[in-house]
């Protein structure tokens with residue numbers, strides 16, 4: 001996979017995937033729920049970003065923001081390394097107060113979403129990493145995701161899949177894993193479709209039901225908060 005990524009120009013890839021997820025800083029919405037007061041996706045106790053090997057080389061030559069991640073907890077260290085896809089490395093930045101937006105990894109930019117691929121192999125939209133449902137505020141407020149972010153996410157991953165078809169297979173496998181997990185839990189998958197709409201997908205047969213933003217679910221501590229939205233969380 002990484003052989004195909006040798007020719008990737010990460011500077012232009014980053015430049016074309018720069019739109020913030022929402023019209024405001026979503027980190028301010030989740031940080032109060034993290035005991036350290038840090039956005040969950042910028043706290044390596046909750047999420048350790050990965051970078052493609054070629055991306056890591058680009059970052060090393062461009063910024064001092066990142067270093068390779070390691071943990072004193074040897075079992076956690078081994079577990080995360082085992083889960084890290086081939087051709088990727090685990091990285092850690094200097095912290096959210098020192099973030100350099102231009103040098104965020106693709107995984108930072110994509111979080112909390114991954115490309116959702118159907119059984120037939122079609123990349124139809126964005127789904128959220130469900131293990132972060134109780135921590136990531138955005139997953140409970142999908143209506144705030146801007147159409148610009150959605151479009152940039154889709155074009156970035158289309159380009160990556162074109163350059164590295166194995167990546168699409170990896171996400172197809174991950175999407176099938178989500179369908180298995182949600183099928184067992186009798187849950188529908190929320191999808192931000194590439195056509196701009198929201199759908200609920202039935203995991204067992206792939207049937208899609210168009211839903212309104214008001215029908216999107218919320219989770220954990222955000223369930224109550226969702227009943228009292230801030231004025232800037234209106235549908236867009």
Ligand code: SF4
Nearest residue numbers: 026027030041136137
């Ligand atoms: S993407 Fe989710 S976890 Fe990350 S800052 Fe926004 S709300 Fe918090």
Ligand code: SF4
Nearest residue numbers: 042093095096099108
């Ligand atoms: S680079 Fe920025 S967005 Fe990415 S983990 Fe660090 S602080 Fe968060």
